[in-house]
Amino acid sequence: MDKLSEQYSHRLIFAYQAGALLVLCVSMIWCMVFVAYGWWELAATDVVLAIVSFASLLLIRARRLTAALVVSELAFLAFILGFCLMFDTPTANAPRVTHLYLPVLAMLGYINYLRRKSKFQLAVVAACLASFIFLSASNWALPFARPVPDEIRFVGTWINSFLATAMVCGCIYVIRLEFTRQKGMVRELQQAMRNDELELFLQPQINNAGDIIGAEALLRWKHPQRGYVAPNVFIPLAEESGLMPLVGGWVLKDACRTLASWADDPVLSRLTLAVNVSASQFAVSDFQQSVLDTVAFYGIEPSRLKLELTESVIIADMEPVIAKMNALRAAGIRFALDDFGTGYSSLSYLRRLPLYQLKIDRSFVNDSTENQHAAGLVRNIIQMGRDLGLVVLAEGVETTAQHALLLDSGCHEFQGFHFGRPVPRETFEAAVQAAAVHAQAGIPQSARS
Numbered sequence: 092m093d094k095l096s097e098q099y100s101h102r103l104i105f106a107y108q109a110g111a112l113l114v115l116c117v118s119m120i121w122c123m124v125f126v127a128y129g130w131w132e133l134a135a136t137d138v139v140l141a142i143v144s145f146a147s148l149l150l151i152r153a154r155r156l157t158a159a160l161v162v163s164e165l166a167f168l169a170f171i172l173g174f175c176l177m178f179d180t181p182t183a184n185a186p187r188v189t190h191l192y193l194p195v196l197a198m199l200g201y202i203n204y205l206r207r208k209s210k211f212q213l214a215v216v217a218a219c220l221a222s223f224i225f226l227s228a229s230n231w232a233l234p235f236a237r238p239v240p241d242e243i244r245f246v247g248t249w250i251n252s253f254l255a256t257a258m259v260c261g262c263i264y265v266i267r268l269e270f271t272r273q274k275g276m277v278r279e280l281q282q283a284m285r286n287d288e289l290e291l292f293l294q295p296q297i298n299n300a301g302d303i304i305g306a307e308a309l310l311r312w313k314h315p316q317r318g319y320v321a322p323n324v325f326i327p328l329a330e331e332s333g334l335m336p337l338v339g340g341w342v343l344k345d346a347c348r349t350l351a352s353w354a355d356d357p358v359l360s361r362l363t364l365a366v367n368v369s370a371s372q373f374a375v376s377d378f379q380q381s382v383l384d385t386v387a388f389y390g391i392e393p394s395r396l397k398l399e400l401t402e403s404v405i406i407a408d409m410e411p412v413i414a415k416m417n418a419l420r421a422a423g424i425r426f427a428l429d430d431f432g433t434g435y436s437s438l439s440y441l442r443r444l445p446l447y448q449l450k451i452d453r454s455f456v457n458d459s460t461e462n463q464h465a466a467g468l469v470r471n472i473i474q475m476g477r478d479l480g481l482v483v484l485a486e487g488v489e490t491t492a493q494h495a496l497l498l499d500s501g502c503h504e505f506q507g508f509h510f511g512r513p514v515p516r517e518t519f520e521a522a523v524q525a526a527a528v529h530a531q532a533g534i535p536q537s538a539r540s
Contacts, residue, residue, distance in 0.1 A: 095398040104450070106265055107159065108151050110199070112259065114167075115144035117254065124243070132177060132237060140170055160203050165214050167196055172212020172222055178239050180232035189228035191255035193219045198262035205266070254507050277332045280312070280325055284341055288313050291515035295522070296484065297363070297505045299498060302530070303523050305363030307399070307506060308346045309377035309513045310338070330371060339533065344385055349516060350396065351389040358527045359520060365397040365427060370404045379415045383422055393423030397448065401429050407438065411445060420445040427484070441479060449476040460492045470500045477501060 121136035143166040150159035171189055178482060179189040180443050197219035204212035225231075239247065283289055290313060293306035312320040329335045346366045353359035386393055396461035398419070405428070417425055428441075451472055458465035470484075476483035485497045488507030497505060511522065529533075 093399070096279065104151055104154075106261070107156070107163075108148060108198075110261075111144045111147040111159075111163065113254075115141050115148070117250075118144065121247075128240075128243075130240070133239065136170070136174060136178065137372070140167075143167065143170070157203075157207065160199075161211070164196060164200055167192070167217070168219060168222070170412060171196070172308065173225050176231070176233045177236050179264055180236050180238045182231050182238060182241060182244070184241050185248050187226060187230075188248050188251040188255075190223055191224035192253060192258070193226070195255055195258040195262060198266070202262065202265055208239070223524065231492065249462070249506070256260065276325060276328050277334065279314070280332075280334060281328060282340075283312055283314070286315075289338075289341060289345075291342065291349065291516060293364075293516055293519040294506060294513040295511040295519065296363075297510045299505075300501060301533050303526055304504065305365065305397075306519060307365040307367075307513075308342060308349070309367075309514075310342055329333065333371070335369045335371045335373050339367075339369055340381065342366055344389075345381065347385050347391050347396065349391040350391040353520075354391065358524055362523065363395050363425075364399055365399050365474045367399045367429065368404070372416070373404050373412070379418050382419060382424065386422070386424070396423060399427045399429040399450070405444065409440065409443075413445075416445050430496075446479075446481055448482045448484055448504075449479075451483065451485045451502075456485050456487045456493055456507070457489075460490065466496060469497070473500045473502050474496070 118140040122134045122141065125131070125134035125137065141267075142495065143163065147159045147163040150156075150162060171192055175187055175189050179187050181187040189446040197216045200212045200219065204216070235524045238244075239345040290311050291308045292311050293308060295303045296305045296307060310326070311321060312322075312325055313321050326335075326338075329338050343366055346364050350364055353362060375381075382398075425447035426445060427450055428444070428446055429450045430452045431449050449472075451469060455465060455469050455472065459469045460466070461507065471482050473485075481502045483501075484504040484506060485502050486506045487503045488497065488509045490493050490509060493507075494505060494509055513520075514522070
């Protein structure tokens, strides 16, 4: 994890830890008050709340932030609803106040949505807001409700109102920090392209004989102060800010520059280089011409360049996509369909596309040796690719067992940590040259390291 992502995660973790600890302490204090007055039902509810808070703290300390959020959000929502309808019912002397924590819970869900977008978080936000409106606008309670005694309600109204307001202010502050962080990163990413802070790492791609036949170019950002920034931090920001066509153009140029530098080397000149193309980059009107111009400028062999598209790119606007692909394929550039099986896989569109390669998504490979159904699915995908006349590559291969299963199933090519991690270009080139020397010396592939 890069330092920027680490700093942001620590900030979030601290905020959630502080919130969970505060709820734990407050619930235990109220539990002792209720025990002192002999109100055992109320004391039991605070014990439940304390247990949920403590469980959330344990999950956060174990670095399982997502699990902690799921547990706490659902449990706190259920607790607030139950407590409001059973105990915190409005009276002539005091209003209902526990529902004031629902906006806090909604804001926490939104903060986590900014960190990792999901329909679950949106559903939590919607449920919290809908519950808040209902509890604020009505006096409805369960028929068997047991209202909190007024002598406690008076004190609790002030305490809960103060705490809920303070928590809302804290959430607003965290959201402001997140937006400020994103804007700052966008500016820094723009500067990174000007200051040559971006670089391509290469991950080897292997054929069924165990030879390195190419690589996938993976973008890295080497920040002068923070070190390497993880792609899952800055790539989404580039997409959201509209910078992805510029970033993708830089990647394409550097990949072609790399292929040009390999052209005169008898070993490296045989390699292919795969480049990922985003939907926003592919949608640019002059994308096709910019690729052809870049290939011509560096004078590379077009067949050495592979453009990897995801299914979402293709499905978005089929006819223009096919037209662009056909024009580039006519020039000799090859196409690979990336992350196959995770989108809208359909034989009808696969048959229409000028594809060269089908890449099996790592999620299928990961489960292939643990689950017979997953193994069968992988075999079917490989057979389908072969039937369509495509070269099938499995990515995310991490174990010998996975490699053996894929080989036995007829897979053509492989990529993953089992064969090599993404490394700087110089390191990759040295590894390829060393493998070529070993091959010439007759050293078996299994003995190479």
